[in-house]
Amino acid sequence: MVNLGDIFPDFDAETTIGNFKFHDYIKDSWTILFSHPADYTPVCTTELSRVAELEPEFKKRHVKLCALSCDDVESHHGWIKDIEAYGAPHTITYPIISDKTRKLAVKLGMVDPDEKDVAGMPLTARAVFIIGPDKKLKLSILYPATTGRNFDEILRVIDSLQLTANHKVATPVDWKCGDKCMVVPSVKVEDEKHIFPKGVETINVPSGKCYLRKTPQPT
Structure with missing residues (x-):
C-alpha cells in the first residue's frame, strides 16, 4: 500500500504503447494511474471513453494518463476498438498496462475482495493515484469494482492539488x-x-x- 507523500513505486510495465519503466514514462509530469477490473467490462468501457474525451483537459494541466487492467496487451488492443466506438468516438492515445498476474494490483493495494472473475480470481478495484512531478503520491481514491468514477471530479482535484502546491x-x-x-x-x-x-x-x-x-x- 502506498501512503500519501511516499515515492510512488517504479515498476516494469507491459503496455499498449510498448514496454517501459513507470518512472521513465512519467518523467517530471503530473500523472494519473487509474486501474480497471478487466477488459470488455461495461463500466470500464464507459470510463476509458470518458478519459479519452477529457484528454485535452488533462493536457492543459500537464497531466499524463496511464490505465491498468488485468488482461494481456493483445486483449487490451481488441478492447480499445470498442472503447473508441462507444459514445462520441475518441482515440485512445494513453497506455493501458497489462497486469494479468495481479502483481501490481496486490503491490499497490487495489484488490477488491468482494468481486471475482469467472475463474474465481479477485478483481482489481477502481483505484486512482495522482502522482506529482516529484514522483510522490499526492492523492489516492479507491472505488469498488461495481462503482464507476467521476473524472470531472478528478479534474477538479488536479486543479486543487496544483493550486495548493504553489x-x-x-x-x-x-x-x-x-x-x-x-x-x-x-x-x-x-x-x-x-x-x-x-x-x-x-x-x-x-x-x-x-x-x-x-x-x-x-x-
Whole structure:
C-alpha cells in the first residue's frame, strides 16, 4: 500500500504503447494511474471513453494518463476498438498496462475482495493515484469494482492539488477553479497583505477565533 507523500513505486510495465519503466514514462509530469477490473467490462468501457474525451483537459494541466487492467496487451488492443466506438468516438492515445498476474494490483493495494472473475480470481478495484512531478503520491481514491468514477471530479482535484502546491491556500468544500480559497492557518495575519494582494475576508464565528479566512483564488 502506498501512503500519501511516499515515492510512488517504479515498476516494469507491459503496455499498449510498448514496454517501459513507470518512472521513465512519467518523467517530471503530473500523472494519473487509474486501474480497471478487466477488459470488455461495461463500466470500464464507459470510463476509458470518458478519459479519452477529457484528454485535452488533462493536457492543459500537464497531466499524463496511464490505465491498468488485468488482461494481456493483445486483449487490451481488441478492447480499445470498442472503447473508441462507444459514445462520441475518441482515440485512445494513453497506455493501458497489462497486469494479468495481479502483481501490481496486490503491490499497490487495489484488490477488491468482494468481486471475482469467472475463474474465481479477485478483481482489481477502481483505484486512482495522482502522482506529482516529484514522483510522490499526492492523492489516492479507491472505488469498488461495481462503482464507476467521476473524472470531472478528478479534474477538479488536479486543479486543487496544483493550486495548493504553489500557493498558501486550501480549497473548501465544493470548490471549483475560480472560486475563493481558504487561507492556510500557517499564514500570520500581519503577512496577509503581502501574500494575498487581492485581500482577505475573515469570517466571524461564535468562538471568536479568526481561522476562517477567504481570499480570491491566486493566479
